[in-house]
Amino acid sequence: MIFATVGTQLPFPRLFEALSSIARQLDEPILGQTAEDQTWPDLETHRFLSPEKFGDCFQSARVIVAHAGIGTVLSAQRWQKPLIIMPRRFDLGEHRNDHQQATAKQVGSLTGVYVVSNAEELGTLLKVQDLTPASSQSSKGKSDLVDYLRNFISAA
Amino acid sequence: MGQRKKILAVASGGGHWQQLMQLTDAFEGHQVRFATTLKGLPEEFGVSDFVFLTDCNRHSVLSMAKSLTSVIFQLVKYRPDVVVSTGALPGVMALSVGRILGARTLWIDSIANAEQMSLSGKLAKHVAHECLCQWRHVAEANDTAYAGAIL
Numbered sequence: 001m002i003f004a005t006v007g008t009q010l011p012f013p014r015l016f017e018a019l020s021s022i023a024r025q026l027d028e029p030i031l032g033q034t035a036e037d038q039t040w041p042d043l044e045t046h047r048f049l050s051p052e053k054f055g056d057c058f059q060s061a062r063v064i065v066a067h068a069g070i071g072t073v074l075s076a077q078r079w080q081k082p083l084i085i086m087p088r089r090f091d092l093g094e095h096r097n098d099h100q101q102a103t104a105k106q107v108g109s110l111t112g113v114y115v116v117s118n119a120e121e122l123g124t125l126l127k128v129q130d131l132t133p134a135s136s137q138s139s140k141g142k143s144d145l146v147d148y149l150r151n152f153i154s155a156a
Numbered sequence: 157m158g159q160r161k162k163i164l165a166v167a168s169g170g171g172h173w174q175q176l177m178q179l180t181d182a183f184e185g186h187q188v189r190f191a192t193t194l195k196g197l198p199e200e201f202g203v204s205d206f207v208f209l210t211d212c213n214r215h216s217v218l219s220m221a222k223s224l225t226s227v228i229f230q231l232v233k234y235r236p237d238v239v240v241s242t243g244a245l246p247g248v249m250a251l252s253v254g255r256i257l258g259a260r261t262l263w264i265d266s267i268a269n270a271e272q273m274s275l276s277g278k279l280a281k282h283v284a285h286e287c288l289c290q291w292r293h294v295a296e297a298n299d300t301a302y303a304g305a306i307l
Contacts, residue, residue: 144304
């Protein structure tokens with residue numbers, strides 16, 4: 001199963017159009033969390049999923065397709081799933097600014113995170129059966145931040 | 157390890173909450189209560205001490221008033237020594253009310269803001285004792301500090 005999610009704040013129809021256009025070339029069900037009421041041919045979609053249901057879908061998926069949200073990247077690492085992200089574009093009215101382009105540039109170098117910009121690139125990757133799962137690497141940046149917070153609390 | 161502190165850790169649902177969950181090692185040895193806006197989320201992360209705040213957005217004064225009411229209620233009830241938040245607007249409110257009640261307050265701006273500080277973060281700068289950005293260049297441009305990042 002392919003699970004697609006675009007978060008809860010803003011819809012991202014371009015991503016679901018892309019998935020719908022390639023769905024028939026794939027021998028796999030596609031489930032989407034869309035943040036809107038629109039539907040697409042060959043996709044099973046939900047406007048919103050409870051955290052519990054979201055976790056179930058995420059964990060039973062072979063691969064995750066998503067916008068370039070930090071929450072989704074962290075979920076993919078948590079449940080060790082390959083993640084394909086299509087960043088939202090400000091010029092198409094898909095977000096308030098272009099921060100997802102910057103996020104995509106940054107997270108694209110992480111293990112198991114793939115960045116695409118259109119349906120064609122997405123279709124090519126979805127046909128690959130052995131994508132690398134995302135995994136959380138212990139980074140110096142993270143332990144620095146945790147140490148800072150720990151010291152802030154002790155000094156309070 | 158020094159004195160055991162009472163911490164209120166605040167994050168709205170989604171990416172903000174996920175980032176807060178990356179930092180929980182820092183709370184070890186202290187009493188911590190989590191506050192979020194999305195029902196079912198704490199359980200999904202194995203968190204047992206939690207409360208809910210009413211979510212809001214800056215386009216609705218009514219939603220902000222409701223949110224602030226829930227923040228004041230929870231803060232007065234819990235009386236934390238420390239309030240930390242990764243976002244968003246309810247987090248800023250919790251830092252303000254927490255500071256008035258005598259807590260030390262820390263804002264950690266979301267790593268999603270790779271180009272500029274979030275609007276909530278810009279507000280938080282005026283109310284929190286300390287503000288961190290997870291990007292060096294964003295921290296420098298906003299006269300805040302960089303102390304690491306979750307990714």
